[in-house]
Amino acid sequence: xxxxxxxxxxxxxxxxxxxxxxxxxxxxxxxxxxxxxxxxxxxxxxxxxxxxxxxxxxxxxxxxxxxxxxxxxxxxxxxxxxxxxxxxxxxxxxxxxxxxxxxxxxxxxxxxxxxxxxxxxxxxxxxxxxxxxxxxxxxxxxxxxxxxxxxxxxxxxxxxxxxxxxxxxxxxxxxxxxxxxxxxxxxxxxxxxxxxxxxxxxxxxxxxxxx
Numbered sequence: 001x002x003x004x005x006x007x008x009x010x011x012x013x014x015x016x017x018x019x020x021x022x023x024x025x026x027x028x029x030x031x032x033x034x035x036x037x038x039x040x041x042x043x044x045x046x047x048x049x050x051x052x053x054x055x056x057x058x059x060x061x062x063x064x065x066x067x068x069x070x071x072x073x074x075x076x077x078x079x080x081x082x083x084x085x086x087x088x089x090x091x092x093x094x095x096x097x098x099x100x101x102x103x104x105x106x107x108x109x110x111x112x113x114x115x116x117x118x119x120x121x122x123x124x125x126x127x128x129x130x131x132x133x134x135x136x137x138x139x140x141x142x143x144x145x146x147x148x149x150x151x152x153x154x155x156x157x158x159x160x161x162x163x164x165x166x167x168x169x170x171x172x173x174x175x176x177x178x179x180x181x182x183x184x185x186x187x188x189x190x191x192x193x194x195x196x197x198x199x200x201x202x203x204x205x206x207x208x209x210x211x
Contacts, residue, residue, distance in 0.1 A: 011177045011184075016087065018174045023080045025167035029073035032160040033066055039149050039156075040132060055146025058130040065121040066132050066157070069164060072117035076110060076167065104182060107175035114168035121161060133157030 040057065125131045129138075136153035144150070 011181050015174055015177045015181075016084070018170050018177070019080055019084050019087075022167050022170045022174065023077060023084065025163050025170065026073045026077040026080060029160050029163045029167065030070060030077055032156050032163065033070040033073070036066060036132070036153050036156045036160070037063075037070075039153055055144050055149065058135060060130060061135065062124065062128040062131040064131075065124045065128075068124075069117050069121045069160060072113050073160075073164065073167070076114065076171075079110070101182070103178045104175065107171065107178050110171050111168065111175055114164065114171055118161070118164055118168060121164075125157075 040061070040063075125133050128134065132153060136150045136157065140147060140150040140154050142150070
């Protein structure tokens with residue numbers, strides 16, 4: 001039976017599509033949060049209109065949730081781009097048990113990083129009244145000269161969080177395809193080892209009968 005039958009081409013195509021999705025989502029998270037920080041840094045001094053309060057940020061705005069999520073998104077984006085670049089190499093695509101294990105370990109590490117970033121972002125943002133996202137969402141309806149900036153930061157923080165959930169989910173599915181590929185590859189190798197043994201036993205039986 002030809003060995004091509006056992007090659008899970010559909011898993012490779014699915015994995016490539018998922019990796020491309022991760023690149024898009026993680027890049028979107030990074031760009032969104034960079035824009036959020038740009039608003040925070042560059043829009044502190046705006047002209048007051050009648051009846052408006054001046055825009056203020058806490059003296060020590062807690063940027064930790066934003067920076068943690070931004071760092072993980074940027075690292076994941078670069079890692080995914082590198083993996084996609086390497087995937088064009090035939091040696092990288094060729095199935096090997098050691099490479100399968102390495103890919104699974106690397107994929108597990110990516111899932112852990114995303115999970116940690118999401119938990120840290122969510123918990124610190126809720127616990128700290130001075131966190132960038134929570135403060136912006138609290139003041140988005142206050143009649144200040146920066147209410148539109150508050151709204152923008154609040155919305156972008158939320159969008160970045162949900163995009164990160166999507167990227168983490170895609171990373172989990174990618175890890176699943178890696179595990180399935182490794183299982184199928186191991187089963188294929190074990191079947192190839194058993195086939196010669198069966199042929200030898202049949203030929204031995206026929207020779208012994210007519211000798």
